[in-house]
Amino acid sequence: MASHRRPPTPGLHRSAARATLLSAAAATAAAALGTTPVKAEPAGPADTVRARVDRLYAEAEKATEEYNAADERTGELRRAVEAARDSVARGQERVNRMRGALGSAAGAQYRSGGIDPALALMLSEKPDAYLDKAAVLDRLGERQAATLGELRLVQRRLAQERAEATRALAELERSRDAVARHKRTVERKLAAARALLNSLTSQERAALDRASRSGRDDTLLPPSADGAASPRAAAAVRAARSALGKPYVWGANGPDAFDCSGLTQWAYAQAGVALPRTSQAQRNAGRHVALAQARPGDLVTYRSDASHVAMYVGGGQVIHAPYPGAPVRYDPVGMMPVSAVTRV
Template sequence: MASHRRPTQPGLGQSTRVTVLSAAAATAAAAFAAPASADPADSGKARVDRLFAQAEKATEEYDKADERAGELRRQVRDAQDSVARGQERINRMRGALGAIAGAQYRSGGLDPSLALLLSENPDSYLDKAAALDRLSERQSTQLRELQQEMRRIGQQRTEATRKLAELERSRVEVARHKRTVESKLAEARRALNALPTADRAAFDRASRGGGRTPDLGGAVPASGRAAAAVLAARQALGRPYIWGANGPSGFDCSGLMQWSYAQAGVGLPRTSQAQRYAGHQVPLSEARPGDLVVYRADASHVAMYVGNGQVIHAPYPGAPVRYDPVGMMPVSSVTRV
C-alpha cells in the first residue's frame, strides 16, 4: 500500500482560477448552480443543488466518524484479546507457584510468603523485603514476574474500558451524522419533487448523464498506479451513488476514489478532506489522468481527472457514476497520488 505523503500546497494560479470559473459558468445549468435570475424555478433548482451539497458534506462527516468507529472496534478487540492472553499467563504462573506451595505443605509447612497465592493482589505482601528474604531466588523471581504481569493486565483492562467508552461516543456521532444525511436527502427529494414538471425532467435527464464516453484526448496518466486507478474508475461507470459506500456495487464520491486506487494497490484515506493530502498538489492546468480533483472550499466532493477537461465521479443520490466536465463546480485543489 502506498504511504500517505504530506504535500506541498501551492495555490491555484490566476490563469487557472479564470479557467475554472469560466468552465463552472459554462456548466452552471447542468450543476444547478444558483443563477442571477429571480425565476422561482431557477431558485428551486438552486435549492436542490444546495441541499445535495449539504447532504454530501454530511456524508463525508459520516464516513469519517464511521472509519474512526471501525478503528476503535479493532483496538477494543485487540485490547480484549491481550487481556485474555495475559490472564492465561497469570493463571499459569499461579499454577506453578501453587505447586511449590503444595510441595512445601506436604513436606511439613507452608512458607508464609506463599500465602499471597490466596490473594488477588499480592503487591502489599511482595513489597515487604522480609517476605522476599524467606523465598528462594527462583521463587522470588516468579513472584515478581507475577506481580508485574498483574499490574500490566490491570493497565490493559483500564485501557480497554477507556476504548469502549470512546467507541460508544463514536457510535453516537455516527448515528448523528447519519440522521443529518438522511434529513438533508429527504429535504432535497421534497424540493426536487416540488419543481415544475419540465425542470424535474431536465434534472432527471442530467442525473442519468449522457451515457457516452467523451473524447479524453489521449492524455497520459502520471504513473502506472494512476493508470490502473483510472481503469478501475471507468469500470464503475453507471453504478449508483450510495452514501457511505465504497464499492464495489455502489459508491459515494470519496468511496469511489478509495476503491479505484485500492484496485491499483494504493491505500487512500476514506474522506475527500483527507484524500486531498494523499499525495502532492499540482495546478489544475497540469492535471493528468488519475489525479484527484477536490471541490468546494470545504473539500466536500472529490472526482478523478481522466483527461481533456473531464472527470469521473459519483455525483449525488439518484445519479450514477459518470463523466462530467472538471469545471462542474469550484475546484479547491488537485492532488497527484
C-alpha cells in the first residue's frame, strides 16, 4: 500500500524528489466510507483525489494487518481447541478404564460375600467424598487406595481441561468475529478508493500513478543482495526479488500473491526464518538499526503505527507489495515516513 512520499533520509542514495501536496480535502476522506454501495464522488483536482486515495489505502492497510493478526490468532485458537478436546477425550477414556477396574474389584468382592461399603461409596459419582474420609481409606487395600487417589487427580484435571476448552472455544468465536469485522473494514475502504479512482479519466489515473506511486527510480543504483547482514538475509532478498510482478492481494502471503507483511514473511520463510505475520510484529522481530545503516534484507516498517513493511534491497530502494492493483516492485526507501529498520 502506498502513502505520500518524502525525500529519503540522508545517508542513503537520494531518489528524485517528488513533491506531494496534502490537500485539505484529505480530511474528508471518511465521507467516502459510509455509503453502501460506495458511490464515486466528484474527482476534483488530481492532488485532492490522490490524497484521499492514499488515506483510504493507508486505512485499509491498517485494517489488513489487524485482519492478519486476528486470522493468525484464530488459527492458534482453533488448534488449541482441537488439542483440548483430544486431551479431554483421552482423560475421559482413562477415567472410564480406572472406574471399570475398580468396578471389577467390587464385583469380585460381591461374589465372595458382599460388596465393601467403601467401594460402593467410591463407585458413586463423587469419589472425592470418599477420599476425604481417612477411616474408610484404612479399609481399602494399598493398591485400591492408590488407584482411587489417581482417579481423583485425573478427574480434577479433566474438569480443568474441560473448563479451559470452553474458554478457548469462546475466545475462538470472538476472534472469528474480529476477523469478519476487519475484513468488512478493508473491503469498504478499498471500495471507496476504487470509486474515487474510477471517477478519473484513464489519463488522470495514469498521471496520478506516475506522480505518487511510480516504481523504481532510474537515478538510484540497481538493487542487490550484496552487503546483506547475513546469508539468510541475502537468501530472503533473492526470494523477494523472485516475487517481483506478483499481484497484491490483502491477506495473502504467497506464493502467488502477497500483501506487504505476507511478502516479507514468505521471503524469509524461503531462507528458513519464521517471521510473525503482521508488520507490527515484524517491526520487533530483530534488532533495530539506523536507516543510514540499512543493509539488504533489513525490514523497513512505515508510518507511526508500522502498518506497512518492505524489505531493503540496497541502492536506496526497498521491495514491497504496495497496494491493490500494484504488483510487487521496487520503490525508494523514503517513499513514506519510516517507523523502524529491523535487522532479522
